[in-house]
Amino acid sequence: MADTALTLDALLADFARRPNPPMSGDALAEAMRLCIEHGLDQLPLPASGQTLARWQQLAAVGGIDLALLKLYEGHTDALAILAELSFNPFFLPGIWGVWAAEPPDARVSIVQQQGTEVLLRGRKAWCSGARQIDYALLTVWGADDQPQLVAVRLDSPGVSVDGQAWQAVGMASTASVDVHFDGVVGHSVGGPGAYLSRPGFWHGGAGIAAAWYGAAVALAKALREQRGKGRDDPHGDAHLGAVDAALCGAAAALRECAAWIDAHPRDDAQLAVQRLRAQVEMTVEQVCQHVGRALGATPFCRDSHFARLAVDLPVFIRQSHAERDLAHLGQLLAKQETEDWTL
Known part of the structure; x- marks a missing residue:
């Protein structure tokens, strides 16, 4: 995978260093299609x-870029879901996305069904x-009131x-917009409830x-490069030390969770994943704070790659639900016979 990552860096070097303001959606789609053409979307399955x-x-x-990651992650997640549920109704290649947000004021319903073919009507929100x-x-809703x-x-x-x-500044080019469906033909993938109940949901x-x-590491590298220039700055060194400690802890958590998932491929991974997400979210917040305080305004104003990541990451990480996710984690832990904190 290291060679693939190097290929990815080389392929998208100009894209990552492009000047701001944000690109058009066409340029984002072109970068995504470039990844697909080179087979960089063919990841190992969870x-x-x-x-x-x-x-x-x-x-x-x-x-490299969180707007591209938003498309890339949705596309690769869709491929993994289709593989897990053993169904793909379309044969022509293309960019996939997964839209599963269910706010109370936006719902798409199945109004007619024949076999796996369905007719859809309604509004879907947060369609990146x-x-x-x-x-x-x-995700849509049928007569049994289960997500399909x-x-x-x-x-x-x-x-x-x-x-x-969509009025965002961070993540502006991915535009998580509303999509309306008026008598649209679709194809059901898996049975009712299969999307949430499959092991791969938490993966x-x-x-x-x-x-x-990955985005936090890219910001941290700017601090590491600045401190590597040798200018005496004990405060900068302290910020770098804090960043290193936070990132090393998160990296260990990611490795541990990945190993657990591979060892328990069919088990419920909710506890392991919610714990991981909380750890990484806290790390990202620490990195953003320390890097910004150490480097000052210069990279936010003079480095297009850094500036874009710095404005996109706080928006992107709000895929976490903050204290609500922590509360769910606490509820899961309270139901366990042991807290699993022993060294």
Whole structure:
């Protein structure tokens, strides 16, 4: 996987160092298609014995560009889901996404079904990359009031994108917009409830944490390079020491969780993954604080790659639900017979 990461860096070097302001969605889609053409989307499947290698690639893309990572992670997650549920209704290659947010004011429903073919109507919120991708896996609702995963072609009649609500500065180019479905034909993937009940659901959630980690490492490298120039700055050295301690702890947690998943491929990984996400989120917040305080305004204003990561990462990491996720973790721990804290 190290050779693949080097190939990725070489392939996207110009993309990572492009000047700001943010690029157009067309440029983002072009970068994603370049990854697909070179086979860089063909990652080891989660829980296949190479989970860490999969996460290393997600971290590598996260360190290059988080807007690209948003598309890349959604695409590779969709491929993993389709493999796990053993179904792919489309044969032409393209960029995939996964849209599974379910806010109370936006729901897509199945209004008609014949075999695996369904007719969809409603509004789906938080649809990342809707203007760049070709296919989507989305959660919808049937008569049994259970979430059903459905695959759709986004050039199908009845699909329309509404991006007016997206006012983000961070992650601006991925545009997690609303998509309306009016009599759109889709194909059910797995049975009702299969999306949430499959082991891979939590495996995918851990992959997001690897991407957070990769972006934090890229910011930390700017501090490491600055301190490597030899100018005496004990405060800068202290910030670098704090960053190193935080990142090494998160890296150990990622390796441990990946090994656990590979050793228990069919087990419920919720506790392991929620613990990991909390650890990595706290690490990212520490890294952002220490790097910013150590380096001052210069890289935020003069380094396009650093500046983009610095504004994208606080938005991207809000895929965590903060204290709500910590509360869920605490509830899971309270139900265990032991806390598993022994060295």
